[in-house]
Amino acid sequence: MTDTAAASPARLAVLTSGGDAQGMNAAVRGVARTAMSRGAEVFAVYEGYQGLVDGGDAIRRFAWGDAGNILGRGGTSIGTFRSKEFRTRQGRLKAAKNLVERGIDRLVVIGGDGSLTGLDAFRAEWPGLMDELADAGLISPEMAAAHPALMIAGLVGSIDNDLVGTDTTIGADSALHRIVDAIDAITATAASHQRCFVIEVMGRHCGYLALMSAIAGGADYVLIPELPPADGWEEQMCAELRRGRAAGRRESIVVVAEGAQDRTGEPITSEYVRATISRINGEDARLTNLGHVQRGGKPSAYDRWASTWLGYSAALEALTAGPATEGVVLGIRGSEIVRLPLAEAVARTRRVPELIAAGDYDAAMGLRNEDFTDMARIFTELTHPNRVTTKEDSPRVAILHAGGLAPGMNTAARAAVRLGIARGHTMLGVRNGFTGLLRGAVDELGWEDVEGWTGVGGAELGLRRDVPGVEQFYAISRALEDHRVDALMVIGGWNAYQAAHLMQGEADRYPAFRIPIVCVPATIDNNLPGSDETIGADSALNEIVDDIDRIKQSAAATTRCFVVETMGRHCGYLALMGGLAGGAERIYLDEDGIGLDQLNQDVRWLRDSFGRGRRLFLAVRSERASESYTTDFLGRLFEGESHGLYDVRTNIIGHVQQGGEPSPADRLLATRMAAAALDVLARELGADEPTARYLGLRGGRIEDHPLAHMTEYVNSVKRRPRTQWWMELRPVVAAVGREPSS
Known part of the structure; x- marks a missing residue:
C-alpha cells in the first residue's frame, strides 16, 4: 500500500433496518457527525440492507449538513427495509462488492435483533466474500487485500425495549410517551362516562411498554407475555375493577400487550379481555388498539440525547476496531455505555420467548433488567394489594415536599401512600413542607385521597423552599410528637x-x-448526591426540547442565531442535556465557566460559519454560567459581531420547566423511588438506632446512603455533586455540534 493510500481517510457507512423507531435519526446524526469530526468519510445507506444489495444511488456520501435537521424527526430519514435478498449469501456478496468498490469497510447498523444477526453474519463472512469476489474477477486482488475485514458496531432501534443486558433501546421512551399520552386522554373520557377501556399496545415478546405504561398511566390491570396470569384470572381481574369502582373510581383501564398469553400458551387478545369485562361485570367496555402511533411522532428528549450518545460511541467503536475485533452491540446501562458481544446479546434476547413458550416464567423475568422486575412487583402491590389491617400501633409515616417544584412529586406521594397502606402503615400528609409541619398541618391520607395523582403536575400536598432554622426545631419536634409520627x-x-x-x-x-x-x-x-437521575429532570428536559423545537421553527425563513437560557442554578445538567437533545452548537456551563478568549473564538467561528451558508445557530446557556456574561450580553455580543450575516434572538425558558405533567420516565422513577423509600423506612423502624438516609439511582439500581455523610459528596457552595456523570458527554456535544473547518 502506498503512503497516499495509507493516509486516506477511513470510510464508514451507516444504515437503519427493520422496524423504525423514534431516535433512529438522532443515532444516524451521532454516527455521521462523530465520524466526520474524526476525519472519516461517511456514507448513508438508504432503505436498509436492501440499499447495500442494490448499490448505486442507495449508497450516498453524507455531508455535515445532511444531518443538520433530522435530530427531532420521527422515523428514519434514510429509510428502512426488511430485505429478503440480504438474507442470502448471494445478496451479501452483492452488498460486499458495493461497499468495497467505494472503499468502505466499516459499518454501523441501527435495527432490531434480526438486523443485528444479519450484521454479525456479514462480518463473519466478509473474508470469504472478498476471496469469492476476487476469484470471480469482480474486484481486484489488491482491493480485497486492502479490506480484509469488516469492522462493525450495532445499535438496537426497537420500541419494544427487548435487548437483554441494557436498560433501554432507541425508541422505547418515545413510544412510552405516545402510550401514556393516549392513556391520559382515554382516562378523561372514560371517567366522563364511568366506562372501562381496554388498551392494546405493542410488545410481542416483551411486556415493557405494557407494564410501564400501566404504571405511569395509573391503570388497574395489565397483561404481559413474561407473566401469564394464573387460571381464573378473568374473575380476579373483574373483581379488581369492581373494587376500584366501589372505592370511587369513575373509570377502569386495562392494558394488554399484543403478545399476552395464558399459561397454556393461548393468546389473550384485547378483544377477549373487552368481551370478558362486558360479560362478567355487565358494563359497556371499549377497546382501543394504539397500533403504529406508538412508533410515530417526534422523539422524546431522552431518545434524542441518548441516541446521539449511542451514535457517537458506535462511530468510535467502528473507527477504532481492528480486523480481529468481534462484533459488538452498544447500549445504555444506568449512566454508562456498555459494549455487549453482538451474537451473545442477540442469543440471550431470543432466549426470552423460548423460556416463555416453555413455561419458565421466572427465568424469562430473570433476563429482564432490575427496573422491569421491580416494577412488575410494585404494580401488583399497587393494584392487587394484600392489604394489612391497620392497627392502633401501626407505624405512622408522614410525607412532605420541600424545595423547588418538580414534576412527579404527586406520583411519588400517591405511590408512597398506597404502598404504605398496603403494607399496614398509617400514612400522613404534611401540607406546605416544613413550614406546614411546624404549624401542625398534618392529615391522615387514605387510599382514595390520592386518586388521580399519578399524572398530575404540581404538588397536591403543597411545598415551600424554606429551610427551618434552629429556632423552629422545637415547634417541629412538638408537631411530630403531637401527630405521633414514627417515620418521615x-x-x-x-x-x-x-x-x-x-x-x-x-x-x-x-x-x-x-x-x-x-x-x-x-x-x-x-443536582443531588448519590443519584444519576432525580424526579422531575426528565420532564424539564422534554419541556426545554419542545421549546427549542418551536424556537428553531420560528427561524425557518431567515438566518438567525439563538441564545437559550435554562434553569439549573450552578448545575449545568439541564443546559448540557437540553442542548444535546436540542441540537445546540455551543453550550455554556457554570462547571466550565465562560472566558473572553472562548467567546472570541466562538464569535469568529460563528461569523465564518454563517459566511459559508449556515442558516441557524443555537447556543444554550445555564442560568448561572457566568455572573458577567449573561444571556443578554451573549446575544448583544453575537449580534454586534454579525456583520449583517445573521440576526440574534435570546430566550429565557423560565419556570415552564417546572410545570406541566410529569413525563412517563419521571412517573416511573417516582413510583420506584417511593417503594424503595418505604423499604428503607421499614428497615430503619426495626433498628435499635434508626438513621436518616437518602436515596439515589446508580447503574439502574436504587441505593440508600447515610444522610450524615451527604456533605462529603457535594460542593455545598455550588449546590451540586462533586462528581457529575453527564459532564462526560461534553465530547459528544463537541463532536456533533462543531463542524470541522472547511
Whole structure:
C-alpha cells in the first residue's frame, strides 16, 4: 500500500433496518457527525440492507449538513427495509462488492435483533466474500487485500425495549410517551362516562411498554407475555375493577400487550379481555388498539440525547476496531455505555420467548433488567394489594415536599401512600413542607385521597423552599410528637436534603427527631448526591426540547442565531442535556465557566460559519454560567459581531420547566423511588438506632446512603455533586455540534 493510500481517510457507512423507531435519526446524526469530526468519510445507506444489495444511488456520501435537521424527526430519514435478498449469501456478496468498490469497510447498523444477526453474519463472512469476489474477477486482488475485514458496531432501534443486558433501546421512551399520552386522554373520557377501556399496545415478546405504561398511566390491570396470569384470572381481574369502582373510581383501564398469553400458551387478545369485562361485570367496555402511533411522532428528549450518545460511541467503536475485533452491540446501562458481544446479546434476547413458550416464567423475568422486575412487583402491590389491617400501633409515616417544584412529586406521594397502606402503615400528609409541619398541618391520607395523582403536575400536598432554622426545631419536634409520627419521608431537592440533614444533626437535643428519615430526590436540576437521575429532570428536559423545537421553527425563513437560557442554578445538567437533545452548537456551563478568549473564538467561528451558508445557530446557556456574561450580553455580543450575516434572538425558558405533567420516565422513577423509600423506612423502624438516609439511582439500581455523610459528596457552595456523570458527554456535544473547518 502506498503512503497516499495509507493516509486516506477511513470510510464508514451507516444504515437503519427493520422496524423504525423514534431516535433512529438522532443515532444516524451521532454516527455521521462523530465520524466526520474524526476525519472519516461517511456514507448513508438508504432503505436498509436492501440499499447495500442494490448499490448505486442507495449508497450516498453524507455531508455535515445532511444531518443538520433530522435530530427531532420521527422515523428514519434514510429509510428502512426488511430485505429478503440480504438474507442470502448471494445478496451479501452483492452488498460486499458495493461497499468495497467505494472503499468502505466499516459499518454501523441501527435495527432490531434480526438486523443485528444479519450484521454479525456479514462480518463473519466478509473474508470469504472478498476471496469469492476476487476469484470471480469482480474486484481486484489488491482491493480485497486492502479490506480484509469488516469492522462493525450495532445499535438496537426497537420500541419494544427487548435487548437483554441494557436498560433501554432507541425508541422505547418515545413510544412510552405516545402510550401514556393516549392513556391520559382515554382516562378523561372514560371517567366522563364511568366506562372501562381496554388498551392494546405493542410488545410481542416483551411486556415493557405494557407494564410501564400501566404504571405511569395509573391503570388497574395489565397483561404481559413474561407473566401469564394464573387460571381464573378473568374473575380476579373483574373483581379488581369492581373494587376500584366501589372505592370511587369513575373509570377502569386495562392494558394488554399484543403478545399476552395464558399459561397454556393461548393468546389473550384485547378483544377477549373487552368481551370478558362486558360479560362478567355487565358494563359497556371499549377497546382501543394504539397500533403504529406508538412508533410515530417526534422523539422524546431522552431518545434524542441518548441516541446521539449511542451514535457517537458506535462511530468510535467502528473507527477504532481492528480486523480481529468481534462484533459488538452498544447500549445504555444506568449512566454508562456498555459494549455487549453482538451474537451473545442477540442469543440471550431470543432466549426470552423460548423460556416463555416453555413455561419458565421466572427465568424469562430473570433476563429482564432490575427496573422491569421491580416494577412488575410494585404494580401488583399497587393494584392487587394484600392489604394489612391497620392497627392502633401501626407505624405512622408522614410525607412532605420541600424545595423547588418538580414534576412527579404527586406520583411519588400517591405511590408512597398506597404502598404504605398496603403494607399496614398509617400514612400522613404534611401540607406546605416544613413550614406546614411546624404549624401542625398534618392529615391522615387514605387510599382514595390520592386518586388521580399519578399524572398530575404540581404538588397536591403543597411545598415551600424554606429551610427551618434552629429556632423552629422545637415547634417541629412538638408537631411530630403531637401527630405521633414514627417515620418521615421527605420528597424534594437541595433544601429538602439540607433541612433533613439539620434535623438529623439535632437528634440528641430533640428526641422526636430520632426517627427514620428518608430523602427522595425530586428536583429538575438533577443536582443531588448519590443519584444519576432525580424526579422531575426528565420532564424539564422534554419541556426545554419542545421549546427549542418551536424556537428553531420560528427561524425557518431567515438566518438567525439563538441564545437559550435554562434553569439549573450552578448545575449545568439541564443546559448540557437540553442542548444535546436540542441540537445546540455551543453550550455554556457554570462547571466550565465562560472566558473572553472562548467567546472570541466562538464569535469568529460563528461569523465564518454563517459566511459559508449556515442558516441557524443555537447556543444554550445555564442560568448561572457566568455572573458577567449573561444571556443578554451573549446575544448583544453575537449580534454586534454579525456583520449583517445573521440576526440574534435570546430566550429565557423560565419556570415552564417546572410545570406541566410529569413525563412517563419521571412517573416511573417516582413510583420506584417511593417503594424503595418505604423499604428503607421499614428497615430503619426495626433498628435499635434508626438513621436518616437518602436515596439515589446508580447503574439502574436504587441505593440508600447515610444522610450524615451527604456533605462529603457535594460542593455545598455550588449546590451540586462533586462528581457529575453527564459532564462526560461534553465530547459528544463537541463532536456533533462543531463542524470541522472547511
